[in-house]
Amino acid sequence: MSTVLSALYLGPASGTAAVTTTLGAGWQVLAPETTPAAVLPLLPQVHAILDASMKVPLRQAELDTAVHLKLIATATTGADHIDSKALAARSIPLLTLKGQKQVLNELTPAAELSWMLLMACARHLRAANRHVEAGLWDREKFPGMLLKGRILGLIGCGRIGQWMSRYATAFGMRVIGYDPYLPETEWPATIERTDLDTLLQNAHAVSIHVHLSDETRGLVGPREFTLIRPGTILINTSRGAICDEDALLQALESGHLGGYGTDVLEGEPAIQTSRIWQYAQKHDNCLITPHIGGFSPDAVDIVLKFAATRIRDFFATQG
Ligand code: NAD
Secondary structure, three states: OOOOEEEEEEOOHHHHHHHHHHHOOOEEEEOOOOOHHHHHHHHHHOOEEEEOOOOOOEOHHHHHHOOOOOEEEEOOOOOOOEOHHHHHHOOOOEEOOOOOHHHHOOOOHHHHHHHHHHHHHHOOHHHHHHHHHOOOOOHHHOOOOOOOOOEEEEEOOOHHHHHHHHHHHHOOOEEEEEOOOOOHHHOOOOOEEOOHHHHHHHOOEEEEOOOOOOOOOOOEOHHHHHHOOOOEEEEEOOOHHHEOHHHHHHHHHOOOEEEEEEOOOOOOOOHHHOHHHHHHHHOOOEEEOOOOOOOOHHHHHHHHHHHHHHHHHHHHOOO
16 A cells, blocks of 8 residues: 555554554544544544544535545444434444454443442441551451352343353352343353342342333332342342332332442442432442543553554555
């Protein structure tokens, strides 16, 4: 390739080197601030866009100015901020991570955080840490749940659910799972398939790994909380609204639920009106992190290299 091609990279500055190295010789990488003011003036000169930020909407008007554009690759599964119809009208491919199982399956940060929440709840980490910070040292206040020999119930047995099943197996747990949509041929050997009621009645810890949809909103509701066995730890790194807030609060306040570990709250980031957040102000058995599950520079690096490789390969076949 004799002419130099221009790629517009939209993402964290720490990823520029990975993109530049992956694209290799023959490419100039433009990495502006991810604001419309900085990005839009560059559009007329770029041949490809690698978007990992989702911060700059690329609608018809903006795309019309990108006269040399041949390809957009995103390092995300969703790309609602890009006008795919305007691209299709010009036969410009939009390559997202949706369905790219070979790379998605390697991304473990949300699963690792889910496992951390489970362990932290099982060992009363929040309360124990506060106890020591207050200058106290009384281990009898924190009877831990032994995971070995216990049952983990997974609601949703896709990518993250399957990683959880591997961690649980390594800890000597038995794993049961409910997922009405996962075909039998893809069902993992580490999980025993079951129905939701049996799962709730038997699991000592339940972890939720489904997308939020009309069907899954309130999936764990008043009926489900009565089925859950007393003392169960519930983990939710999917979306807050998958648990019915009233029913969850009641299960926590009554002491029926042993603990709730979550990375997501309904209404986030406006969390102070969340009754779960309010509950956690006064109770240590509710552990909340600020939607950090998927956020790890190591994982970002993997998806950036994947997207940059797709751009490089696409142009290599263009001649
Ligand atoms: P996935 O698509 O690989 O798996 C989801 C599974 O849920 C699928 O196997 C599907 O068949 C199953 N499912 C669908 N409807 C169901 C239902 N009604 N009952 C039971 N199972 C059902 O998704 P994933 O990558 O494992 O992600 C799971 C969730 O984690 C998503 O909601 C995602 O948004 C969330 N997530 C959160 C973070 C974070 O930072 N906290 C990061 C990544 C993903």
